[in-house]
Amino acid sequence: MFWNREMETATGAELERIQLKRLKWTVKQASKIGFYQKQLAKAGIAPDDIASLDDIERLPFTKKQDLREGYPFGFLAVPKREVVRIHTTSGTTGKPTVVGYTRGDIERWAELIARDLTMIGLSEDDVFQNALGYGLFTGGLGFHYGAELIGMTVVPSATGNTRRQIEMIEDFGVTAINSTPSYAMHLAEVAEEMGAGLETLRVGTFGAEPWSGSMRKELESRLGITAYDSYGMSEMFGPGAGFECQERDGLHFWHDSYYVEIIDPATGERLGPGERGELVVTPLVKEAMPLLRYRTGDITMLYEDGCACGRGQKIARIMGRSDDMLVIRGINVFPSQIEHVLLAMPEVGEQFMVYIDRIHHLDEMTIDVEMNRDYFSGELKDLDRIQAKVTGALRETLGLRTRVNLVEPGTLPRFEGKARRVVDRRKEVW
Ligand code: DLL
Numbered sequence: 130m131f132w133n134r135e136m137e138t139a140t141g142a143e144l145e146r147i148q149l150k151r152l153k154w155t156v157k158q159a160s161k162i163g164f165y166q167k168q169l170a171k172a173g174i175a176p177d178d179i180a181s182l183d184d185i186e187r188l189p190f191t192k193k194q195d196l197r198e199g200y201p202f203g204f205l206a207v208p209k210r211e212v213v214r215i216h217t218t219s220g221t222t223g224k225p226t227v228v229g230y231t232r233g234d235i236e237r238w239a240e241l242i243a244r245d246l247t248m249i250g251l252s253e254d255d256v257f258q259n260a261l262g263y264g265l266f267t268g269g270l271g272f273h274y275g276a277e278l279i280g281m282t283v284v285p286s287a288t289g290n291t292r293r294q295i296e297m298i299e300d301f302g303v304t305a306i307n308s309t310p311s312y313a314m315h316l317a318e319v320a321e322e323m324g325a326g327l328e329t330l331r332v333g334t335f336g337a338e339p340w341s342g343s344m345r346k347e348l349e350s351r352l353g354i355t356a357y358d359s360y361g362m363s364e365m366f367g368p369g370a371g372f373e374c375q376e377r378d379g380l381h382f383w384h385d386s387y388y389v390e391i392i393d394p395a396t397g398e399r400l401g402p403g404e405r406g407e408l409v410v411t412p413l414v415k416e417a418m419p420l421l422r423y424r425t426g427d428i429t430m431l432y433e434d435g436c437a438c439g440r441g442q443k444i445a446r447i448m449g450r451s452d453d454m455l456v457i458r459g460i461n462v463f464p465s466q467i468e469h470v471l472l473a474m475p476e477v478g479e480q481f482m483v484y485i486d487r488i489h490h491l492d493e494m495t496i497d498v499e500m501n502r503d504y505f506s507g508e509l510k511d512l513d514r515i516q517a518k519v520t521g522a523l524r525e526t527l528g529l530r531t532r533v534n535l536v537e538p539g540t541l542p543r544f545e546g547k548a549r550r551v552v553d554r555r556k557e558v559w
Contacts, residue, residue, distance in 0.1 A: 132247040132279075133240065136385045137440050144441065145182055147385050151413035153179050156188070158419040161206040164199060165421065185388060185411065190397065190422045193226070193452075196364065200224040207231055207417050217265045218363040219460045219528055228267070228363050229417040235274065237414050238366040241383055242275020245372035246305075248381070248438070249332060249357050253280035256301055256329075260294060260308035260316070261337070261459075263287045267367025268337055268459070272307050275369065281305075288312060291319045298327055305332040307359075309459040310340035310348065314490035317351035327353060334359045336368060337459040339447055344490075358446055364423055365412050371444065379432050379443030386414045389444065390422070391431050394451040402431040407451045408444065426452045455551065457485065457492045460529050464550055467496060470522050476504040476515045480541045487555040495532040496523070499541055 131137050139147060156176045159165040168189040169175065178184065196204060201224070205212065213232050217225040230238070251257065257276045263269030269287055276283045284301055286294050288308070294316060297303065306313065313335055320327055330352055336359030348356045360371035360380050370387060371380035382389050387410050391400045394407040408425045428449040434442045455462045464483065471477055478499040486493050498519060505511055512535060520533045 130247050130250060130252070132244040136383070137244060137248075139385060140434070140441050144384055148388055148413060149179075149182055151385070152182065152185065152388060152411065155411065155413050155415070155419045156421065158206045158416065159421050162204055162419075164195060164203060168421075182388075185390075185422070186399065188411075188421045190409065190424050191420050192424050193364075193426065196226040197224065199226075201227045202229070204418050204420075205229050206419055212417050214270075215265075216267045216270075216363055216367065219266065219462075225265075226363065228366075230366070231417045234366065234414075234416050234418075237386070238271060238369060239274035239278045241366070241386060242272055242369040243278045244383060245359065245369055246276060246279055246281070246334070248372065248374050248440075249334070249355075250375065251276075251279065251281060251305055251332065255281045255304045255332075256284065257281040257305045257307065258284040258286050258294070258298060258301075258303040260286050260288055260306060260312060261368075267361070267363050271361075271367035271369060276307075291316060292323065295320045295323055295325045295327070298330060299325055302329045304329055305334065306330060306352070306354070307334045309337045310335040310344055310356075311338065311458055311487075311491050313348050313352065313356075314344070317348065318489065321351070330354055333357070334372075336360055338456040338492075339449075360447060362425060362427075364418075364420060364425075365410055366415065370410070374436060374438040374440060376437055379436075379445055380429075381436070381438075381440050381443050384441050387412055389431070389442075391429065391444075392424075394424075394428075400430070402433050405430045405448065408447075426450050426454060453551070455485065455553070457494055457529055460527065462494075462527055462529065466526055467523065470526050471498060471519070474519060474522065475501060477501055477519060477535070478538060480543075481550060482541055483551045485551070485553045485555055492555065493532065494529065495534065497534045497536050497541060499538050500535050502538055 156179050160176050172189050174187050211231050212229040214230045216228045259272050261268030286297055331354055333354040333356040345356050357373045359368055361368035371382050374381055390409040391406040392409050400406040408427045408429050410423050411421055427447045428451055429444045429447055432443045436443055453464055472479055478501050480499040482497045484495045516533050516535055523531050
């Protein structure tokens, strides 16, 4: 099933014509932003110089750090009164990245999600439980608008209150569940404890974090569903950029709306199908916040063109990151954020180690932190107080519950070269 057959199946010269037209518009739109005016001048290219798709290689890359430096509205190409909504990214030191949307952006984003969900056979006959966070995170509202556009019966359950979510699935006859894969695993466990059969459920769409093939098998058998991978990021509107079709072998990108490149993260050189590298995306339909050659930091590769479903070129499911960003229960965390929090607290030193485990299918982050002896009277209640303070400050900055262990000064490893402060003990997922 297609939502927009013409755009979804466009290939070859027809696709290139659409992409070029939209690329020219995007570069013009970007040139309204101070950052891009400077970058384009540095690269010696003006919007009118874009004559073919190959010219994209002359455009500068955009990095996450550039967006951070533009906080809060430095990357808006339209006056703020044309911005009808903002979302923010999780996981940046200090201030997050603010993503703005015009009314047209919200409509285009909803259409992309409608394409994704129609592609896997969902329709107005389905009841869609949207168990992703609503709010500044793009997941909840992003899917909500797309599912409503199709005309599905949307249950905006958001996250948490898991027993109640199971009851909703049963009471409302939910046919499709949308969440992070780790939350879906938790739902499965609680459903089993409650003896809930979840008979109506047949489809699960999971994303916002990496998940393995074995997790897919487990989710499918425990929830009685077919599970699909769903990929996106705040900077590209949010979810909906990449999605599996019924072949469930790689992610389709909507090539009329996103120009995809894979590069060698070290050299910036472009790579061909089958070569693993960093995904770089130029969104072609973003009005409020256009981006040029955005370096996603996600590692994947292009497939050869074509797919049995009739749509265009796919990329492999995400294989890892090119930077030190961690994705913990769907929330992006940079080790530098933890350092930032600890440095602001006199009770502890700046040495820390982070351990990440998957316990009962949920990511758990444990942080060992060295105490500052001057702030420790030797009494146990003092330790409890400091531990609660550190945990609270980390939760506030990361938006995440962590376990904090206070350890003696001088006991954590010191590094001569690049510090390795993170030990990820989750099984490799790709
Ligand atoms: O996670 C948007 C989203 C919401 C996607 C709901 C899917 C479902 P951010 O919070 O900006 O946006 O995080 C984006 O998360 O660069 C990847 O590293 C990671 N990520 C997202 N989806 C997947 C996936 C949303 N399916 C960052 N597989 C991305 C692996 C994923 N990693």
